[in-house]
Amino acid sequence: MPAITTKEYHKCCGGEVRRATFTSQTLGGEAAFSLFLPKQALAGRNVPVIYVLAGLTCTEETFLIKANAVRHAAQHGLALVCSDTSPRGAGVPTITDEWDIGPGAGYYVNATAAPWQARYRMWDFVRSELPTTVENAFPLDGARRGVMGHSMGGMGALALALREPGLYQSASMFAPICNPSAVPWGEKATQLYFGGDSHLWDAYDPCRLLASGHEFPGGFLVDQGLDDPFLKSQLHPDALENAARKAGQALKLRRHEGYDHSYWFVQSFIAEHIRHHAEQLNHTQVNHTQAPRETTP
Template sequence: MTVSPFTLIERHACCGGEVHFLSHRSETLGLTARVNIFLPEKALAGQTVPAVYVLAGLTCNQDTFLIKSNAIRHAAEHGLALVAPDTSPRGADVAGEDASYDLGTGAGYYVDATADPWAAHYRMGSYVRHELPALIEKHCPVRTEKRGIMGHSMGGMGALSVALGDADAWTTVSAFAPIAAPSQVDWGQKVTSSYFGGHEAEWGQYDPCLLLKGGRTHPGTLLIDQGLDDEFLDRLCPDALEKAAREAGQSLCLRRHKGYDHSYWFVQSFIQDHLKHHAEGLS
């Protein structure tokens, strides 16, 4: 019998299932990590269920997506578990990590930093891709043969890069207002200078547009929703993603919505479609 590495911090009944707030020591991050998981009724009854990993955006944490997106209600309807990791390592004590909203705490970008002093702990890329799924699938009642991933903004970028980078490991993928070409906008340029020590080539394994241009595609359809009143639209580059997908032969459903902004009110409006997309692909 294996001993679970997770410490239960809180447990809440929700939509017929339960939300568990967990912590564990991460070997990848070298720190204690926080992760929340929603387990639907079937999982509590002992059945294994498909899991969808949900990645939040800049300034957020492991609570944000589950609380603000209204995803749990629809996940419960489809019998899906939701796994919500933090957006960044916490407690790394890197000088300047709390100086701005778009670098450091709350801004891990789901990449592995390669430059000091960030490289020791800012390794959210490997954490989300490898360590976290392995732990969840070993110690929680979720299926191992199929998994999905979705995210919002920075988390949408992360979801796309994770799925395109290892298509065999992720069956379904979707995103809300993803940062589609991070290497080309100021958010990503800060990452280049800090996390990557100025080496632009490091973006090749994380930038969704660069991955597509490099021939990294996914066998499923990428479901993307984008608000046309999004205050960050010029930094998100949905047109560039559409062009890269078309040239790569990638199936893409990019839906543009008049009147919608970048907030979780936008996410709530279309989350039902995304959970249905994942449920159908993971069934």
């Protein structure tokens, strides 16, 4: 297992928050994550864990700083693990004048086109390497995992739950990109990460996954603000709702007047999301303890 280096440590809500790094074989360099451990974990008990995927331009710190989630996770005895959103550092390809591609915008996919394919393997990182590494190092119960995401991370959380229902027992999203193959952000990623082959979105697009027979038994909780500036152009919750209805997938999609895409929106409903995960994870019995090591869609 790679050695974990703690960069920051803070006492918080009876537990502790850490920002840490390790050398990732998947990403070919240093990978960053943030972690909240509740007091039960500090006492040596294995606790349920929610893996959190943030959105475009975010880092591993954004969710723990802005979402007001820690106090609610502490109340339910849940750990939070927050991934960075892309590879970073020396040798990572980038486009300096674009904010929605490259560093900060990994889309939780495995790139297939040069020069991105060597380092941009965020799907394998969040699915396998990150949980394997942190569950080996900290008292986290690999049989009780949830996945949560915001925006680009909501798309990733949907895809992970649909493709890997044995790895996660609860799932929720804020303002997810529901149909990435059909929106401008996804089209840009298609050209660069997939070399223009839109069929490669089949492995990551929640609507396409539902149409091809994937399902998540735990059901989804999704919140969407109706004053979100990206609602009509990029997010397409109606497409997710229609795909879920056709597939028979349990989906609770809540629309909220006046709310936008920001973390003020996330803060407003985070308590209900944490409770949603706690109710499912604290009653789950699954016979697995760690993620598979490798996958290539």
